[in-house]
Amino acid sequence: EAGVAQSPRYKIIEKRQSVAFWCNPISGHATLYWYQQILGQGPKLLIQFQNNGVVDDSQLPKDRFSAERLKGVDSTLKIQPAKLEDSAVYLCASSLDLSTDTQYFGPGTRLTVL
Amino acid sequence: EDKVVQSPLSLVVHEGDTVTLNCSYEVTNFRSLLWYKQEKKAPTFLFMLTSSGIEKKSGRLSSILDKKELFSILNITATQTGDSAVYLCAGGNSGNTPLVFGKGTRLSVIA
Numbered sequence: 667e668a669g670v671a672q673s674p675r676y677k678i679i680e681k682r683q684s685v686a687f688w689c690n691p692i693s694g695h696a697t698l699y700w701y702q703q704i705l706g707q708g709p710k711l712l713i714q715f716q717n718n719g720v721v722d723d724s725q726l727p728k729d730r731f732s733a734e735r736l737k738g739v740d741s742t743l744k745i746q747p748a749k750l751e752d753s754a755v756y757l758c759a760s761s762l763d764l765s766t767d768t769q770y771f772g773p774g775t776r777l778t779v780l
Numbered sequence: 781e782d783k784v785v786q787s788p789l790s791l792v793v794h795e796g797d798t799v800t801l802n803c804s805y806e807v808t809n810f811r812s813l814l815w816y817k818q819e820k821k822a823p824t825f826l827f828m829l830t831s832s833g834i835e836k837k838s839g840r841l842s843s844i845l846d847k848k849e850l851f852s853i854l855n856i857t858a859t860q861t862g863d864s865a866v867y868l869c870a871g872g873n874s875g876n877t878p879l880v881f882g883k884g885t886r887l888s889v890i891a
Binding site: 699706707708709710711714722755757767768769770771772773774776 | 784811812814816821822823824825828868870872877878879881882883884
């Protein structure tokens with residue numbers, strides 16, 4: 667069974683530029699999560715989707731971050747414009763559905779903002 | 781506010797040692813406690829615990845949950861250098877709210 671796919675694996679941009687990350691969850695998983703993990707911290711949820719609907723985006727900085735999952739399968743997360751403090755690893759995870767706590771993570775994207 | 785606290789934050793042991801990692805939680809409508817191993821970037825799933833006192837085991841790793849005292853431990857016996865990683869603990873609840881992660885314990889196993 668293929669795992670969660672993410673791209674790119676690494677990205678370096680300058681502040682005020684924009685960047686987009688892509689995630690393809692495990693086939694059949696209805697719930698998709700985007701996390702931000704700053705060095706030395708646990709993952710912090712940015713947004714949670716159930717199919718193509720948003721379940722929780724309370725911690726998403728909506729002035730600069732946006733995410734979509736239009737067809738209920740793959741998802742993109744965008745930052746525009748980026749700030750220095752956005753440097754982190756961005757993890758995508760999926761689970762079977764909302765009643766399942768076990769989440770499976772992708773390899774992550776390491777973003778460096780200069 | 782829900783929270784998960786892990787201790788110690790970091791640990792250095794020699795190969796062959798046994799280690800115990802701790803996780804305490806305060807999660808409203810608690811449903812499950814999960815352990816992940818994070819090497820480099822992607823956390824990989826280890827265990828999910830939902831019932832008190834029932835040990836889950838996988839090779840040299842084992843974990844148990846105490847729902848009365850609100851904590852879990854992860855044991856690793858006969859540690860190997862490949863066990864070096866950050867171990868994350870997360871609490872899940874019965875609503876649609878997301879997992880709450882701790883900061884992790886960084887384990888370093890030296891030869």
